[in-house]
Amino acid sequence: MMLSSGTTSGIDRNSEDQFERRYCLSLTVVDGCSEGATRIVEPNGAECRLGRNAAGNTLVIPESGVSRLHCVFFSKTTAEGADADSETEGGPPSDPFRAPQQERAGPSVTKFFVKDLGSTTGTFLFLKPKCEFALFKGLFLRLSESEFVVCELTSDKCELFFYEGPVSGKQIAVPAGAGRFVLGRLSADLPALSGDSTLSGQHAVIEYSPPCSWTLTDLGSSNGTSCRLSAEREESGAHEVLDQDILQLGCSRIKCKIQQVSGSGARNEQDQFSYGSAIQRAMRNL
CATH class of the missing domain: 2.60.200 (Tumour Suppressor Smad4)
Incomplete structure (x- = not known):
């Protein structure tokens, strides 16, 4: 039951500490009114909220199809061998959108999740074509x-x-x-x-x-074909985010990338904006 799959090359799966220090989740708006905006979700329990209002959101998407408080991305680290899905507050004991054997981009003790906050129009996670x-x-x-x-x-x-x-x-x-x-x-x-x-x-x-x-x-x-995380105005459970996943809020598409960062300075990427034509071409070819 997989929506998408992806691996990040160069990740040392035997080093939990290295993952926590050097890997994070990058969220980039690749289509929509906030195209080019990028935010980072750190692997230390931090969160990134998305919505229409400036108040209470890390990434503002000012379009009518996005709720004021639409969804949240966050990370969770558990002790080695623990089930992060079942321990995530509000999350299902088993994520129906993910296959248990699906390869993740990094050690299993640190995962990234997305949760719909009861939006009107929904948060959609795209299926990987031909799977x-x-x-x-x-x-x-x-x-x-x-x-x-x-x-x-x-x-x-x-x-x-x-x-x-x-x-x-x-x-x-x-x-x-x-x-x-x-x-x-x-x-x-x-x-x-x-x-x-x-x-x-x-x-x-x-x-x-x-x-x-x-x-x-x-x-x-x-x-594309996508799954809606929850019904209208209902909060969803916590669903794991994998490298190269694509989500949609209103008319805006968000590309997820688990990436390597070098030192704390590199994490300032969350305040940078990129309007590269390569990203636009990639999205048109989805």
């Missing part, structure tokens, strides 16, 4: 501008309810015997989606594997 993602009941998903929730999963069918987009208000059942159920602008499996011009022709596919395993895979779409 299967296991569906579960209650999961909120977005394919470009179309949003839906997984209502039921059985060995016979997968029920989805669309609440945003051209299919809004419609509940559909994907039969287990369908094999591949393709979602997209040019798909014959759900023709009503043809009204969403932001969808790719073959955007994502839902598949069933006995005895009762349902997965969704982004097929390399232009605008």
Whole structure:
């Protein structure tokens, strides 16, 4: 059940102390009204709050689609061998968005997390293209501008309810015997989606594997497929952030990077802004 994966080269996985001294989470706005803004989350329990208001937020995103206090990124360090997910306040004992065996960028004792603070429009975490993602009941998903929730999963069918987009208000059942159920602008499996011009022709596919395993895979779409961390105005649990993850708040996209820093001076990057065309080109190719 992976959303994305990434490793940071040069990390000494045998040195917990080195990670705490020299590695942090860099957050860069790569699309939106605050494009180029960068903030750093230190590996010492510090946090970075994002939202529309200047008061109470580390990174301000002044757009109407972002709540005043939208989400928070933070780090947590536990004793070696402890389960950081279960010990994180407000977090689930097991993060449904992450596979237990998924490789992390650094020692397991220090992790970075994101939590939605009860925003109206939601915090979205993008799936890695061409990687299967296991569906579960209650999961909120977005394919470009179309949003839906997984209502039921059985060995016979997968029920989805669309609440945003051209299919809004419609509940559909994907039969287990369908094999591949393709979602997209040019798909014959759900023709009503043809009204969403932001969808790719073959955007994502839902598949069933006995005895009762349902997965969704982004097929390399232009605008991506993402998971919403929580329902409207509800706080989410704490979900682990990995290197190269992409999140979206309103119309703004945030790229996450676990990076090496040299000494305390390098951490002043959080006050710098970068408008490099390389980042913009990379995001357009997602």
